[in-house]
Amino acid sequence: MGTGLLIFVWVLQTIFLIHRIISHFNLSFLSLFEYMLFFSWLLVTISLVISRFFRIEFIVFFVNVAGFAVLTLNLFGIRSGVSMEPWQLAREMLVVHVSLMICAYAVLTIGAIFSGMYLFLHGRLKSKRWSKSVQRLPSLDVINRLMYRFVLVGTPLLTMSLAVAVTSIMVEGRYGLLLDLKVIASFVALVLYIWNMLHYRWFDSPSWKTARWNLICFAVLLFNLLINEASSFHNWS
Structure with a gap:
């Protein structure tokens, strides 16, 4: 599914890139928009080639994150014939950042709920304590698959x-915000989630440990919501 969606993105970018080149036949007059669009298209193309011939999932993942950041910056900040102030660009990218963060x-909240269900059912079955609530829950295998997929x-x-948030900070030139407590906490939660998924996938970590770590990661995200007042630019609460 992921590869199919990536191919769909590549097709759309290819069509749009060809249209831009045809409409600007003289390549010497191509704007920065076209060059950045071509750069983003090239990143997606390389990731597709890598995923087709090599099993290097890390490279494909991070290449597409970089391509997404470049494409977002291109669509919101570099428009042919339009000059935008950094604060205007950051404001438009903020909409994308907030939308993705809400999703x-x-x-991840649903993933945390399934994690809690897994730990509850696992504890009940291990201690052989049956109840109506246990009977109404799905099997451990079903809960485990749903938990993994939602976190994935x-x-x-x-x-x-x-990625969008960091790009907007760099556009504004306010690099000191990268050391903000809320930014650091967000990246800590992200690293924990990635580490937990890789540990489960590659090192056959027990599902109950994965569920417990999912709850710990989600607790870090909740903590991230509670420290808005300590943030220099997330203190809207």
Whole structure:
């Protein structure tokens, strides 16, 4: 599914890139928009080639994160014939950042609920304590698959949201904000989620440990919401 969506993105970018080149036949007059669009298209193309001939999932993942950041910057900040102030660009990118972050929180919340259900059912079955609530729950295998899939979707959403946020900070030139407590906490939560998923996938970590770490990661995200007052630019609450 992921590869299919990536191919769909590549086709759309290819069509749009060809249209821009045809409409600007003289390549010497191509704007920065076209050059950045071509750069983003090239990143997606390289990631597709890598995913087709090599099993290097890390490279494909990070190349697409970089391509997404470049494409976002290109669509919102570099428009042919239009000059935008850094604060205007940051404001438009803020909409993308907040939208992706809300989606990430929603999906990861459901993943945390399934994690709690897994730990509850696992504890009940291990101690052989049966109840009506246990009978109404699905099997451990079903809960485990749903838990893994929701976290697997939520983690890239969180990654893309942070990629847009970092890009907007760099556009404004306010690099000191990268050391903000809320930014650091967000990246800590992201690293924990990635580490937990890789540990489960590659090192056959027990599902109950994965569920417990999912709850710990989600607790870091909740803590991230509570420290808005300590943030220099997230103190809107």
